Amino acid sequence: MTPDAIEEQIARTATGDRAAFGVLYSATSAKLFGVALRVLNDRSEAEEVLQEVYVKVWHNADRYRANGLSPMTWLITIARNSAIDRLRKRREGQAGLDAAEAVADAAPGPEALVVQGSEREKLVGCFAELEEGRAAAVRRAYLQGESYAELAAAFDVPLNTMRTWLRRSLLKLKECLTR
Amino acid sequence: MTDGRQPYDEDDRILAGEYALGLLTPEEATRFEARLVQEPELRALYAAWAEDFVGMTDGIAEVTPPPNLLSRIEARIFGAAAKPSLMQRLGLGWVSGSLAAAAVAVVIGLNAGLFDTGPSAPADPAYVAQIAAEDGSLIVQAAYDADNGELYLRRDVGGAASGRALELWLIAGDNAPVSLGVLPETQAGSLTIPEGLRAQLAGGVLAISDEPPGGSPTGVATGAVLAIGPVSPT
Structure with a gap:
């Protein structure tokens, strides 16, 4: 799926479109599961994280445009951060990483817009x-x-x-x- | 460091990178996040690092998650009560409900390797289907061998209720569901598709209903429709 098509599904998901959410999941879950598995090296924990990730995606899809990230970067970053947060539950003393990709207001900054693949x-x-x-x-x-x-x-x-x-x-x- | 800040201040650039990597202490991260809300330039610095660092995941192979995970996610988001039942959806129309499910189904069944424990599953099936309940409580993999008209079935999750049978149906286009027979009680088995129905498999939908032993006495599904799945060419 192209970045534009993924963005389209995120935008539809933001309106509460469950079918679009399912399409988004189908197109992106294998990559995100791979990332979670790589970080956690534990299948059941990675499955748990993947569920958390898509619950976050559902609830934060309306904020996607505000954060200035390309769609796969947004999704992978949520997956990576969620997996790292879980990994750190085994450790201690680090901040959560959830906030940045969910920042709600204002348009993306100029630098983010020119970042390319x-x-x-x-x-x-x-x-x-x-x-x-x-x-x-x-x-x-x-x-x-x-x-x-x-x-x-x-x-x-x-x-x-x-x-x-x-x-x-x-x-x-x-x-x-x-x- | 509280005023006169330039958009691409070097310290902020480093700080944004450290934040993106998760290297800040909880207090530092909280302060950074408070600024992030206020300062678009800082968000841009963070976004640029996020784009850079995500490149480290480029080499990470995709891994298909288990087939019932989307159902579990949807149950978390929407709650079990909020989901329309398959019966409700099918009541609105067999085909439209099934096709909506088909649109969101993760096609897991495309891998012939899934059938490696089957009785004598085709190495190169013409069609495959994953017939799955929305909540993942019943999952049956199907693979059709065009050479002999056999539909190989492997029940991965769930089974018939005590004293009941599972019956397989083919829904082709606008046609009424046609029974393909009762699923074998064994985990893996096969059904012969009648010659007149073989051409209808392409683009069709398979469904499994809960029926009395021996299958529906009436020729139409009498019990709950438990699982559905689109037939896909390999």
Whole structure:
């Protein structure tokens, strides 16, 4: 299904169209389930998260346009955040990640509007430009929900060093991605 | 850092990235979210990172969720009471109700591998169907072998109530449902499709009703329609 077609189903879902919701589920659930499985590595937990995700989608479909994300990014981000939140229930001390994709008011900002799919293809190349280990830290934060403290322990560096590394890496990454 | 902020302030750019990764402390994240509501530029920075980072999921393979998951989601959202029953929908018209279900059905049955435990399921079925109850309480996979006119059936979930039988019906176009016979009591089995009906499988809908032992005595469904599923070419 094309991004436009997915957007169409989200828009219809926002009006309470159950059939559109079903079509949206059919078109997107396999990707979102794959993401939840990857993060959680547990089938029953991933199924539980997938249910939570689509309940959120149903209730927040009317806010989709306000957040400035492309439709699959919106859906995958909800799935990733929900899965990470569940993963962190086994851990502690991190904030929930639910709020940003549900922000209700105002139009998307100018930068979001020009983001295109081609940016994604650049990501791999830009990761490769980072110093060794830095890209892995970003990946672990995104796909395993690791905190600065957990990353510092995993890479065996002081917490502040990890924080500095990662922030610099984000700047380099963005510089490369917008080049 | 409270005023004179530029739209693409470097610190905010980093902050938005940290937020998108989930690296902020709960207090930092709450503060960021409060700003997010107020500042479109910050939302744009967050959105840009979200688009960038989602690229990390590009290599993650799709995995089809279990067939009853949508029913479970719908039950959570709409509640069991809010759902029209199959009987109600079919009362409004067999075909329209069935086709609405067909439009939203996740076609799981397209994989011939699903039938690997069947009696002698076709390796290359002409048609397949997943005949499923809305609440996932009954799920039957069907695969049609055009070479011998056999419809192979595998009951994955649920079964006949005690002292009752499950009867399979074919609904083709505007025609009244035609019985294809009573489902085998075994988990997997097959029914021979009468020659006159074989051409009607394409584009048809299969339905399963609750009937007395031996099937409906009248030739039309007498019990509740438990499950329906569209027939799809492979």
